[in-house]
Amino acid sequence: MKNSISFSKIAIHGLIILFIIFLLFPLLWVVASSLKSTQEIYSGAPTILPQHISFDHYLSVINGQQIFRSMWNSIVVGVVSTIIVILIAVPSAYAMVRYKSKVNNAILGWILVSQIFPVILVMIPLYVLLRYIGLTDSLTGLTLIYVVWSLPFVLWIMHGYVKSIPIELEEAAVLDGASRSQVIFKVLMPLLLPAIGASALFAFISAWNEFFFALVLMKSPTLATLQVELARYTGMEGQARTGPLAAASVIATIPSILLFIFMRKWLTKGLISGALKG
Amino acid sequence: MKRNIYIVLILLVGTILFFLLTRKNNNHQNIPLRFVSLAWQEGTIATNKSIVNEWNAAHPDIQVEYIQGTWNSAHDYLITAFETGDVPDIFHYESSVIIDYAMRGYLTDLSPYISSEMKNDILDVAWATVTRPNGEVDGIPFLIESLVVLYNKSLFKKEGIIPPTIEYPWTWDDLQSAARKMTKDTNGDGVIDQYGAGLGLRNSANIIMNTSISFGGSFFKKEGNHFVVKVNDEEKKLLQTIVDMLYKDKSVSPASIGETGAGMIPGLFSGRYAMLVGIGSWGRQQLVENAPKEFQWGVMPPIKAKTQTYGASTQTLSIPKKSKRAKEAMMFIDFMLSSKNTARLALNDWMIPARISCLSMPEFKDKIGGWDITCSAVSTLSIGSWLGAPGYVEWKSRVANPVLQELFAGRMSIDDAARRIEHESNIVLSRYKKRGEVW
Numbered sequence: 001m002k003n004s005i006s007f008s009k010i011a012i013h014g015l016i017i018l019f020i021i022f023l024l025f026p027l028l029w030v031v032a033s034s035l036k037s038t039q040e041i042y043s044g045a046p047t048i049l050p051q052h053i054s055f056d057h058y059l060s061v062i063n064g065q066q067i068f069r070s071m072w073n074s075i076v077v078g079v080v081s082t083i084i085v086i087l088i089a090v091p092s093a094y095a096m097v098r099y100k101s102k103v104n105n106a107i108l109g110w111i112l113v114s115q116i117f118p119v120i121l122v123m124i125p126l127y128v129l130l131r132y133i134g135l136t137d138s139l140t141g142l143t144l145i146y147v148v149w150s151l152p153f154v155l156w157i158m159h160g161y162v163k164s165i166p167i168e169l170e171e172a173a174v175l176d177g178a179s180r181s182q183v184i185f186k187v188l189m190p191l192l193l194p195a196i197g198a199s200a201l202f203a204f205i206s207a208w209n210e211f212f213f214a215l216v217l218m219k220s221p222t223l224a225t226l227q228v229e230l231a232r233y234t235g236m237e238g239q240a241r242t243g244p245l246a247a248a249s250v251i252a253t254i255p256s257i258l259l260f261i262f263m264r265k266w267l268t269k270g271l272i273s274g275a276l277k278g
Numbered sequence: 279m280k281r282n283i284y285i286v287l288i289l290l291v292g293t294i295l296f297f298l299l300t301r302k303n304n305n306h307q308n309i310p311l312r313f314v315s316l317a318w319q320e321g322t323i324a325t326n327k328s329i330v331n332e333w334n335a336a337h338p339d340i341q342v343e344y345i346q347g348t349w350n351s352a353h354d355y356l357i358t359a360f361e362t363g364d365v366p367d368i369f370h371y372e373s374s375v376i377i378d379y380a381m382r383g384y385l386t387d388l389s390p391y392i393s394s395e396m397k398n399d400i401l402d403v404a405w406a407t408v409t410r411p412n413g414e415v416d417g418i419p420f421l422i423e424s425l426v427v428l429y430n431k432s433l434f435k436k437e438g439i440i441p442p443t444i445e446y447p448w449t450w451d452d453l454q455s456a457a458r459k460m461t462k463d464t465n466g467d468g469v470i471d472q473y474g475a476g477l478g479l480r481n482s483a484n485i486i487m488n489t490s491i492s493f494g495g496s497f498f499k500k501e502g503n504h505f506v507v508k509v510n511d512e513e514k515k516l517l518q519t520i521v522d523m524l525y526k527d528k529s530v531s532p533a534s535i536g537e538t539g540a541g542m543i544p545g546l547f548s549g550r551y552a553m554l555v556g557i558g559s560w561g562r563q564q565l566v567e568n569a570p571k572e573f574q575w576g577v578m579p580p581i582k583a584k585t586q587t588y589g590a591s592t593q594t595l596s597i598p599k600k601s602k603r604a605k606e607a608m609m610f611i612d613f614m615l616s617s618k619n620t621a622r623l624a625l626n627d628w629m630i631p632a633r634i635s636c637l638s639m640p641e642f643k644d645k646i647g648g649w650d651i652t653c654s655a656v657s658t659l660s661i662g663s664w665l666g667a668p669g670y671v672e673w674k675s676r677v678a679n680p681v682l683q684e685l686f687a688g689r690m691s692i693d694d695a696a697r698r699i700e701h702e703s704n705i706v707l708s709r710y711k712k713r714g715e716v717w
Contacts, residue, residue: 042544042568064320120354127362136364215351216358219312219366221344228348235318236349237558238480238538244320 027253034058034246041242057247067248069222070229075255077139077225078207081146085154085203086196088147093158094184098167108159111152119212127216137219145213150203157202161195162188197263208256226252310341311367311607313614314356316349319563322626329619333610340606342368360384365598367607368614373407373419373592378671380416381715386597387414391608399617404632406661407592410717417594420615420623422630424590424655425488426648427453427581428561429553430546431574433460433472437552444654447579447586450519453555457529460552474529476551477520478539479686483678485539485556488589490516491660492582497678497699498664504711505667507703509696516583517685517692525688530555535686540564547573555581559652563628566647577648580658590659592632630656666717669710677702 028048033041034057036050061067096104126145127136135141165188173187214225230252233245317326323346330344345366347355352371359365360379379385392415397405404419434441439456442448448456457474464472477485487497495512498505523530531551534542539557543564546554554561565575580586595615597607613619617635624631625641630653636642642653664670677699685695 038568039570042547042564043570045548046544060320064323123358124361127358127364131362131364211351212354215355219345219364221346231348231351232318232346234348234350236316236560237478237540239318239540239560239564241318241320 030246030249033242034250036243038243057243058251060244061248061251064244066221066224067226067229067251070224070226071252071255073139073223074208074226077143077146078204081143081150081207082200082203084143084147085150086200088151089154089158089199090192090196092155093162094188096155096159097162108156111156114152123212123216130217136217137223139223142214142217142225145217146203146207146210149210149213150206154199154203157199158192158195161192165191201259201263204259205256308339308341310343311603311610312345313342313610314345314347314352314366314369316347316352316370317627318346318349319626322623325622325626329614329622333613336613337609340609342610356384360598360600363600365600367601367603368595368597368611370593370595371417372423373417373594374665375671376408376417376594376596377666377717378668379596380410380414381666381668381717384599385416386599386601386604387416388418388597388608388611389413389415391605392418393612396612396615399633399635401632401634401656403590403656403659403661404592407590407665408594410666417592417596418611418615419592419594419632420620421593421627422590422632422656422659423593424559424630424652424659425485425556425580425588426559426561426652426655427553427555427578428546428557428565428648429576429578430549430551431576433549433552434576441576442578444579444651447582449582453553453581454519454523454527454529457523457553458527461527461529470528472549473531473551474527475523475553475555476531476537476542476545477534477555478537478542478557479520479534480536480538480541480683481675481679482682482686483674486516486678486682487662487664487674488591489556489583491587491589491662492580492585494584496663498662498667498670500663503716505664505707507673507700507707509699512584514692514696517682517695520686521692524686535683543568546575553578559630560628562648562652566628575648577651579651580655586655586658587660588655588658589662593627593629667707668713668715668717669707673703673706677706 032048032050035053035055037052037054037056040047040051096107130136130141130145135144169187169191170183173183178186209227210225211227211231214228215231218224218228230245230248233248234240313330315323315326317323327344330342334341347370352369353375356369356371356379360382376385396418400419401422404422405415408417408419409415429441431441437460439459442452453475460472460474461470462472463470479485490497490513493512493516495510495516497507497509497513499508520530524532524534531542531545533545539554539561542551542554542557543561545551546565547569562577565573569575580588595611597604597611601607615633617633620631620633621636621639621641624636628647631637631642637653637656642649644650667673681695681698681702684690685692690698
């Protein structure tokens with residue numbers, strides 16, 4: 001019995017390690033490529049680790065393209081759109097759950113339907129609308145698009161979380177003399193924090209990774225976002241400046257990794273509670 | 279309660295203020311012309327920017343803003359721009375795609391703006407790629423994309439094979455025979471580790487179409503005002519040659535089937551392939567910049583089938599119809615594509631300059647980098663009969679590339695592939711026929 005348990009444990013751990021290697025390999029490959037010389041990248045006998053470490057590609061990225069400016073643009077639109085999405089989604093979800101109305105189901109249905117439309121279908125009408133109000137080629141316009149794009153899904157997630165919190169908790173607080181805002185900020189908010197964290201992460205990553213809207217809406221070179229900047233390292237017929245692209249990708253990954261590290265507790269809690277209570 | 283409301287209000291007002299303060303001011307008195315370039319190599323980007331800076335210094339009243347686009351997303355970017363009317367004033371692309379845009383009415387006819395100097399100095403074959411039968415010119419061609427064969431000089435020497443010269447070019451039989459001779463199991467483990475040739479066959483329509491001309495084929499035939507696709511004996515002969523090299527002689531590496539020309543280059547460095555057949559002339563840049571120092575390579579003149587004539591396309595600068603400053607934009611193009619600047623762009627992109635005056639410059643006759651042989655092939659270049667076929671771009675991606683991929687992967691015979699190409703092509707083309715688009 002003991003032997004079989006230890007064998008199954010070893011097998012499970014072995015599989016987990018293999019899975020982690022599988023997940024980490026692309027990242028390792030990108031980091032290694034960013035540290036190889038161009039000749040080494042194109043050599044006929046590729047190696048996983050660089051034989052001679054070179055920072056030339058990092059220097060080329062830092063000196064040549066506007067990587068830090070584009071990263072700043074991505075951070076601005078990502079953070080601001082996330083804040084707005086959360087500010088709108090949390091009270092909206094609360095209202096939809098606690099104030100019963102006949103239109104609630106219709107709203108939820110519309111949220112689901114809105115996710116069906118492909119980007120390319122809405123691009124031209126959205127562009128025309130934004131141009132009409134003078135928001136093309138501006139970070140404001142792009143942020144608004146990201147808010148509109150993420151809001152339905154975040155609202156859907158928050159709706160599920162708020163619904164899972166028993167109303168009795170709020171009633172008990174009211175009986176103890178708490179006002180409506182105290183109920184919201186002192187009782188409900190602490191319970192919603194993991195969900196807010198997970199939703200914020202979703203909204204931020206969606207904005208961070210988005211390419212097509214940023215490409216089409218941002219005409220000025222100084223307003224390019226990170227994803228658009230990275231695409232500029234690729235060329236025609238499958239060619240790419242592999243070394244600089246790898247270096248730029250590594251630099252681009254750093255903010256996302258930092259964000260995940262800071263928010264991983266919230267994210268895990270948020271995902272688990274959503275899974276159990278949805 | 280009140281405190282919390284204030285916090286929320288402050289956050290909202292702060293966000294709105296942030297937007298208002300960071301919002302871009304679009305009320306420029308003198309809005310620069312927007313130039314979208316698809317240059318992507320470090321040197322070419324620098325050259326483009328440098329030319330734009332030179333223009334801006336000399337023309338303070340007509341400034342140009344350089345915008346770097348990308349090849350992979352250029353089509354979506356431009357289509358959205360054309361449809362919404364928010365267009366760049368000048369854009370860089372390639373002839374096979376701008377033909378489609380011209381037929382949809384997106385482009386300015388540049389013929390009234392072209393100077394006689396430019397008209398006379400650009401090669402006829404380059405003009406042919408952008409000129410409609412009614413004389414309308416939809417872009418200014420400046421770089422010519424042609425196919426070349428690159429080879430490993432050391433391997434040729436080791437195997438005792440004399441490479442072809444401009445005076446004594448190879449036929450496809452010569453190429454096949456040399457490839458067979460150089461295909462070897464060098465370490466005796468029973469597995470071939472040195473192939474005579476590699477071809478980037480992942481999206482092979484381009485290579486096949488342009489090479490088919492030398493076999494006397496064309497795929498596209500004109501019937502009245504419309505095009506039909508026919509795969510006759512000439513086209514089948516080219517397909518048969520490649521299939522034989524892949525499966526009968528086994529002298530073409532099977533890795534070719536899933537790779538692009540660019541992806542095959544490391545194999546040329548390592549000696550896995552003795553030749554890279556049908557790669558764009560830009561491939562030489564990769565060799566110059568990335569090859570190991572001891573690697574010696576050369577360029578072959580066009581391989582002869584019935585003739586040495588190959589199809590070519592061009593890179594172009596165009597002006598959208600919705601640009602309100604076509605005249606000024608054309609002044610910039612005139613400057614950007616002067617003989618001197620065209621030479622700078624061609625040297626950096628390792629492509630043939632479209633201007634006759636550039637071809638006589640010593641840089642384009644240099645043996646180093648294979649410029650002499652690459653540029654001498656200009657006289658053998660031609661345009662394919664598919665030029666101006668409505669739906670050609672869709673045909674390439676929906677019909678030709680997938681069917682050829684299956685053929686070269688050994689999943690169908692040449693006759694089956696021919697039947698499928700003809701059948702599926704004519705479904706795609708008939709849709710365009712109904713739209714009434716004519717080149």
